[in-house]
Amino acid sequence: MAATDKSGIRLTSDYLAEHATARPNEIALVDEGQEITFGRFYDDLRRTVRALSTLKLPQDAIVSVEFLGLYRPWLLQLGFECLGIANASYADAHDQGTLKLLLDRSDLVIHLGDAPATEAPCLHADTKWWRNLFRRKPGELPFPPDPHTPARVVCSSGTTGEIKVIPQTLAQLDFRGRTYGDLLGFDSETRFMVGMGFAVQLDQLLAATCLRRGGRCHYAGILAAPDAINFCSPTHALLLPMHLPTLLGEGAPANPDGFLTLAITGGHVADAVRARLLPEYPHRLVEAYATNETSIIADMDADSVGTILPGVTVEIVDDEERPLPQGAPGRVRVKSPGNTEGYLFETETEMFKDEWFYPGDIGQIDTAGRLHLLGRGDDIINLRGLKVNATNYEQGLVSLPGIVDAGILSARDENGLDILLVALVLEPGRKLEALKDLLAKHLPTDVIGISVAQIQQIPRTATGKLQRHALAAQIAGMK
Known part of the structure; x- marks a missing residue:
């Protein structure tokens, strides 16, 4: 032994x-x-x-x-x-x-x-x-x-x-x-x-x-998620948010053994998917706030409010790395025994400082000590002085009928003015024009200049994270 x-x-x-x-x-x-x-x-x-x-x-x-x-x-x-x-x-x-x-x-x-x-x-x-x-x-x-x-x-x-x-x-x-x-x-x-x-x-x-x-x-x-669950009959499984709609409706897994704990990685679960999942599929949904550099940080609820886990310390700091009071929004930094100390093959990085890791997220901590995630620093789009949380709108869009995936970024129109570019992946047979009125109700109303484009696929990492730089390059290549 x-x-x-x-x-x-x-x-x-x-x-x-x-x-x-x-x-x-x-x-x-x-x-x-x-x-x-x-x-x-x-x-x-x-x-x-x-x-x-x-x-x-x-x-x-x-x-x-x-x-x-x-x-x-x-x-x-x-x-x-x-x-x-x-x-x-x-x-x-x-x-x-x-x-x-x-x-x-x-x-x-x-x-x-x-x-x-x-x-x-x-x-x-x-x-x-x-x-x-x-x-x-x-x-x-x-x-x-x-x-x-x-x-x-x-x-x-x-x-x-x-x-x-x-x-x-x-x-x-x-x-x-x-x-x-x-x-x-x-x-x-x-x-x-x-x-x-x-x-x-x-x-x-x-x-x-x-x-x-x-x-x-x-x-x-x-095997795809529904077939895999039928085949394995697990008590626990790790899925991406994009897998969850496949567990609903026709072709959904029978899950003969009943209750299933689903650990979710790679993003937030849309409210509409969460609401449909529980009545149709007995489960416990565990949505964690985690990074590759730190592992799990907090157990998140449906409103992106998280309970910080034992052994993990989270602080909200300003741009000068000074801790902010409870309720004040700022940059998230994390310290835990799970933190890696840096990247291989790189000598300098701004993401690791004095045992803290800075994941690039924006958040605040309430009086109960719970973490509220407000978005990523690179998910907050500054458009002519207006701040747009792209992630929130993307999650709302994918909950709409006919929309499979969505990505939002800033772009320039033919006059060189900043606009909001919305890229959508639609279900087969759906037409963008038919969704025009529905989209207008779920996009920011105070933004001047919104362009909507239909594409075949939103570029994402293996764990489902949207790659905005790749999406921008993909859209540029279509012009």
């Missing part, structure tokens, strides 16, 4: 060892119909660590692992964690453009499928490689690594489109997992649906938390 580090930080392998001893024949995960017990998982992890240790990688190495299936990539990820080597996940060729910065700077890229387009050394973990690994005798796990060295590396483009490479230590991941697990109520009866894959860091974190608490993980593969 692996030893717990003297700092008190426990690896996922420590929990896995406990479950393998106490209930070796119980199911830990289901991957494409294959049931893996806790006992087998722990033995295969020890085999994997033996195999990876022969690679003789330095302690400061970064290894990128292709997420293809659930079990084998997870063995690699946990194996490198045991060895104290930072690892990252990438999904497939579609991710390689976004993650090229990280892949090219990796000391090793392990691919289970086709070789990626990268300058880094590659190892093909094919069927023969795994067959030889599984023939090995399980070995003893090494002494736990330093909890304050990077264990995971993730990429995020946020709303700016500029790729950021974020290191996460074992200590930070431990705090994040415990915080999420407590909020979501993970226990040994949990069945967590892995629906987006480990390239989405929260899916990986929640899967590890479920495993640590003795629950069961089900891999949904490429």
Whole structure:
């Protein structure tokens, strides 16, 4: 059994060892119909660590692992964690453009499928490689690594489109997992649906938390949300706001086991979708305020008012970084044991200062100590002196019949004057002209100059965040 580090930080392998001893024949995960017990998982992890240790990688190495299936990539990820080597996940060729910065700077890229387009050394973990690994005798796990060295590396483009490479230590991941697990109520009866894959860091974190608490993980593969829920019958799932409408109406999942806890990442749930969801689909909706750099900050309600979670400190400051009184709006900054300390490959950034992280959001804290989010700094559009909260209007628009998605930004008209540009994705067969009167009731009335355009797709990150810079470029290319 692996030893717990003297700092008190426990690896996922420590929990896995406990479950393998106490209930070796119980199911830990289901991957494409294959049931893996806790006992087998722990033995295969020890085999994997033996195999990876022969690679003789330095302690400061970064290894990128292709997420293809659930079990084998997870063995690699946990194996490198045991060895104290930072690892990252990438999904497939579609991710390689976004993650090229990280892949090219990796000391090793392990691919289970086709070789990626990268300058880094590659190892093909094919069927023969795994067959030889599984023939090995399980070995003893090494002494736990330093909890304050990077264990995971993730990429995020946020709303700016500029790729950021974020290191996460074992200590930070431990705090994040415990915080999420407590909020979501993970226990040994949990069945967590892995629906987006480990390239989405929260899916990986929640899967590890479920495993640590003795629950069961089900891999949904490429199934759409309704089919995935029918297939996995989970108690918990991670979804994007855009997934929620698919759970309603014709084709909605039967969810035979009843109540489902839905963790939402990547944006706010529209009021209209929330109102429809509860009567039609018994659930608990957990909408968190979180960032890749800090993990979860607050548990948000339908009005974007959040309860700040234990261990997390939030302050509202002015442009000079001076704390503001209760009720005053200003810049949000966050401090917690889950905070990363900076970005890899960058020496300077304004987002990290004196253990605080500045996510770029605008908010205020009320007399009860609750956090009110008023929007992002880059979501507040200054249009001829008028402040327009683009996010609020976007959420209102997507709640209207016929509108699938929406994005708002400022632009210049043919006379060089600032106007509000509204980009809409409509349901098949819908015409923009037919929505003209409805739109007029849900757009700002005090703005001079609004242009509405129909497009095929709103550019968003993997976690659903709108990329305004990409939307502006897309609109410009249509002219």
